[in-house]
Amino acid sequence: MQFPYMPSPKKIVFGYDPDEFEEFVKEWVPALEQGYERVERQGGTGDHGIDVAAYRSTQGLEGPWDNFQCKRYKSALNWSTAASEIRKMFAGVVLGHFTRPIQYVFVAPAFARPLRDALAKPEQTRVKFLAELASTGDEVITRLTTDQRQKVTELAEQTDFSMFSPVDMDQMLEQHKSTPYWVMRFSDDERERPAIMTPPDEHDAEEARYVQQLVEVYAERWKSEANTLQLIAQHPTAGKHLRRQREAFYSAESLRRFARDAYPEGHFNAVMDDVCTIAVEVCDKRFELGWDRLQGVLEAAGGAALTQTVLTRFVRPLDRIGVCHHLANDDRVTWCEEGGAA
Template sequence: MTSQHDGQPGGKERRALTVLPPRLSMPRMATPKQTVTLLYDPGEFEEFVKEWVPTQGAKYDLIERQGGAGDHGIDVAGFLTQAKLEGEWHNYQCKQYKRDLSWTTAAQEMRKMFVAAAAGHFTIPSRYVFVALTFAASLKRLISKPSECRAKFLEELSTTRDKLVTKLDDDERRKVEELAEGTDFGMFSCIDLDQVLEEHMTTPHWLARFPHVPPANGPIKLTPPERPRHDEARYVQRLVDVYRERFPDKINTLEQVEDVAEAKGHLLRQRVAFFAAESVRVFARDSTTPEYFDQVKEDVYTIVVEESERSHPNGWERHAAVMICAGTVEVTETILKPYVGPQVRKGVCHHLANDNHLIWCREGEQ
């Protein structure tokens, strides 16, 4: 389906979108916490954690999953330099246990990390985060006291029956002990699933994973500035063409629109609608993926293009007819639908005009 005005919007190949089933026929959905706890396997949990890691404030050069056999205790790594494991990095150790994560399990992972680092597989991470569903209170208390945590770790290291340690020769074991003695155990911390979910909700991945649980805050309302922005130039010029056609003795430029009350009020309404749609576009970009807004544009275009291509007396009448038509559009049942009201659908028409898919004035109509 191609218009004579530069083709259909969203013509490029897009990622698959999450289309929701009709609400009335939906069974009760699992909560995000239930989904992660009961339905995710360890690999999916690591991927979920990887999506969340950027919320931690560090400027990572790369975030990478390394979990699996022979991972040396690295599940998700955040590299702060291109040196990766040879430079500064953070380790996120993922534990999807149904029971509280205990000191015994945490200490085993610590030993794995120190043994691998002493063997030269990587430098000690500057931050090591245990990510688990829940934690034993005793572990959280110990982690919150780095000196005490290190002392307990070293004490157990000397008597452990962990095969990772017992298979080492004396020199290798001494290197592990010296490395642990010289490490600030303040690098260790615990983050539970409740915190991860709260912070994951701010990422573009949330709605793709949990489409029935939109973020607490929807699109932020945007209002048009006094003067049009540079990204409004094309659709505003299309409207000026309409006003020039309707008020030929009064309007020839954008500045002259201010002097004609009917045109001034009309332009303001269109700009308000444009920014209503813009707020949804920004929300889609920041909270999920831009393809969801592209789908809204495609839905609107598919309906209004037929009205736009019909013969009209002039651009004013064509624009009015298209705006009325836009209000009837039933958009695809995606995660954006609750935010796409009549004003947003009108504004989408101006986004389409910006993309050169809708033109109001045609030669020979007046």
């Protein structure tokens, strides 16, 4: 059996045009976990040498910030192009367009060896840059006034060139996996769901409502033998049943958190909505006890058809039961009719 060829993520990125490459970088930057206030794409005419800006404060370009300079060329990024961008950055600072960034990161699919060597030797590179600056014919410098050119030189002399660095594409892709955008761009076959959460011994406040609904179910069926959590824990059937339902609730909760961290918003809610569609129809049927209604919904949830999304393949039978309790937690379903519990 033959399968269609699937290019690697790296090959896909290498095929991006400049605009799409900048969008990819904008998605990746938050994965650096620097606590940025905002990440903004500014590439285009009049960008003053900023492609993707990551702000470390609410002051934006007037406060501390990092610049991610995106260079998507057919050939590897070389020193000549990088030096031109650095000159543009210094000129932008002198002209008051922004403060000097804390970090200036060159982002490119490939770097020429001389550029990598230069960025690895910041002091030597500053000397080289200043020598070239004195004789450059770059319009971004030549159109400045004499005073402004002097200020550019002074700023470069005062700058620690270790602020300039390249980023490795393999590292970028690995970090991009932690963003919700990964699945929208690349094959997701290698993603694994984390281990299922274990219910804490003490009931959490966030599970109060569905547990309350279960207490009502037990009280309705077993009366005073199981109408409090303490009595339920001692009851031969209700106690074991409650433990299983809590395990299911936390299984679904672990799925919810996995979906929140790994995928765009809405995937877990799609599972909730699919199960709810079936659950409310079953709930509307006539049942003698809330216990019977609960069992009917849990059974129906096990066979509910789920909308096919990237999350569907991770949904387990225990999650479906847990989703029912998430619905009960939100009062989207109710097990006992009003006044049914003793």
